[in-house]
Amino acid sequence: MKILVSGSLAYDRIMDFPGKFSDHILPDKIHVLNVCFTVNGLQEKFGGTAGNIAYSLALLGEQPVILATAGKDFDRYEAWLQGHQLSLAGIRRVEEPLTAGAYITTDQADNQITGFNPGAMKYPSLFEFDGMDPQKTLAIVAPGNLEDMLTYTRRCKERKIAYIFDPGQSIPALSADQLVEMLTGSRLLISNDYELEMIMRATGLEKAQLLQRAGGIITTLGEDGSLVCTQDEEIKIPAARAARVVDPTGAGDAYRAGLIKGLVLGTSLADAARTGGVCASYAVECYGTQEHIFSEEDFWARYERNFGPRNP
Numbered sequence: 001m002k003i004l005v006s007g008s009l010a011y012d013r014i015m016d017f018p019g020k021f022s023d024h025i026l027p028d029k030i031h032v033l034n035v036c037f038t039v040n041g042l043q044e045k046f047g048g049t050a051g052n053i054a055y056s057l058a059l060l061g062e063q064p065v066i067l068a069t070a071g072k073d074f075d076r077y078e079a080w081l082q083g084h085q086l087s088l089a090g091i092r093r094v095e096e097p098l099t100a101g102a103y104i105t106t107d108q109a110d111n112q113i114t115g116f117n118p119g120a121m122k123y124p125s126l127f128e129f130d131g132m133d134p135q136k137t138l139a140i141v142a143p144g145n146l147e148d149m150l151t152y153t154r155r156c157k158e159r160k161i162a163y164i165f166d167p168g169q170s171i172p173a174l175s176a177d178q179l180v181e182m183l184t185g186s187r188l189l190i191s192n193d194y195e196l197e198m199i200m201r202a203t204g205l206e207k208a209q210l211l212q213r214a215g216g217i218i219t220t221l222g223e224d225g226s227l228v229c230t231q232d233e234e235i236k237i238p239a240a241r242a243a244r245v246v247d248p249t250g251a252g253d254a255y256r257a258g259l260i261k262g263l264v265l266g267t268s269l270a271d272a273a274r275t276g277g278v279c280a281s282y283a284v285e286c287y288g289t290q291e292h293i294f295s296e297e298d299f300w301a302r303y304e305r306n307f308g309p310r311n312p
Contacts, residue, residue, distance in 0.1 A: 001264045002132065003057060003064035004161075006152050007050030007142035008121050009077060009091070010100040012289065015039035017107045037105060037113075045288040046077050048100060049142035049168070052250050055290045056257030056279050058084045060299065062264065065090040067127045067152065068144060071099040071120035080290075092125045124148050129155045138263060139163040140256060141182070143170040153182040162187040165214070166256065171198045179203050184213040188269075190256065192220045216269060218259065220252055220280075228273045237273045240281040240306040250289030255280040271311055278303045 017037045024035050046055075050068045057064045067090040070077065074093060081088065100121040104114045124147040139161055141152050149170060156163040165186040167174060174182075180203050183189045189210060191199060196219050200206060211217060211231050219227040225239040258279030262272025278299060282292040294302075303310060 002137045003062055003260060003264065004067055004090070004127075004132075004137065004139035004152075005050045005054045005057070005064045005142070006067040006125070006127075006139065006144060006148055007053065007166075008048035008100055008144040009051045009066070009068045009070050009074070010048035010102055010121070011073075011077065012045040012047035013101060013103045014043045014045060014288075015041070015103070015105045017105050019107060020109050021107045021111050021113065022109070037107075039105060043288075045290065046080055047102065047250070047289045049144060049166075049253055051077070051081070052253035052289045053140065053142060053257045053260070054081075054086055055084060056254045056283070056292075057260060058086055059292075059294055059296075060257065060261045060279070061296055062261065063087060064260075067125050067148065068092075069094055069120045069123045069125045071095075071097045074099050074120075090125065090127050092123065092127075094120045094123050097122070121145050124151065127152070129159055129161070132159060132161060134160040134162075137161045138187075138260065140166060140260060142166040142253075142256070143168040146170060146173055149174075149182065150178060153186070157185045164188045164190055164256070164260070166190045167199065168195060168252075171195060171202065174202075176203050180205070180213070183210065186213075187215045188218055189214040189216070190218045190220070190259070192222070192252065218269075218273060218276075220255055222248065222251075225277060226255070226273050228270050230269070235270045235273075237270065237277060238306075240274070240277040240302065242281040242284050245284050247287045248284050251280040251283045253289060254283035254292070267311060271307075274307045275303065278306060281306075 050066045054064045054066050069092045098119040100119045101117045106112050165183050216230040226237045228235045255276040259272050259276035262275035286292045
């Protein structure tokens with residue numbers, strides 16, 4: 001099965017501030033804010049929705065094609081992807097701008113200030129779908145370049161390629177008409193519970209109406225697991241147990257990778273969601289979105305410890 005992962009590639013640059021932002025911001029001077037936070041250091045991690053999903057899929061033995069745009073500083077990330085046998089065929093390299101970057105500063109009260117430079121993500125990745133067998137192709141359209149998101153959902157529908165629509169962080173940037181168009185005809189709409197509420201408010205559609213347009217809705221609920229909804233049933237999937245919880249960042253993308261793996265294996269939607277939960281449990285054990293690692297043997301052993309024997 002060919003897996004297409006459309007989304008973003010980004011460097012996450014993470015900094016820790018050894019204090020509290022609130023001690024350095026004067027409420028009565030907020031209109032002339034001028035602050036400088038000296039941090040303990042900076043860690044650079046590989047990230048972005050497409051990169052994160054593809055990374056976990058590679059751990060699961062798949063070779064997805066990433067559809068995204070990268071900039072002139074992509075060399076380190078490129079080597080990382082190649083080291084995990086991930087194809088670069090769908091990545092458009094733009095030479096002028098930098099690869100997208102998130103600059104995240106966290107204080108001792110776990111407050112965060114983030115600056116995001118879209119960089120190369122401002123350019124569409126221009127992937128051609130020619131020659132794709134719709135019976136042997138599954139796509140996910142995750143947050144990234146907005147033109148890509150609109151174009152690729154249209155291409156999937158034109159070519160009868162099943163796709164998962166994951167609007168996520170892009171919801172505020174999309175119009176109601178665009179959201180309705182992109183989710184209509186999708187195999188699944190996936191989001192967390194807050195994002196689902198945003199989608200319903202933006203489109204004016206209730207969940208039952210969304211289910212008339214998408215094949216199903218999966219709602220991730222963090223430590224409470226996930227909810228699988230179709231027009232026929234609603235199934236609550238408990239979270240898989242992690243050995244420890246270090247950082248929840250990236251768990252959603254890992255869940256999507258596990259979900260896709262389950263669908264590729266031909267399991268039921270509920271079992272695919274369980275596979276997603278197991279993958280997410282590995283992601284929360286590490287600081288960063290592409291730091292977890294597991295063998296397929298260990299992965300399926302954890303699946304069975306949490307959910308019992310897999311259905312054939």
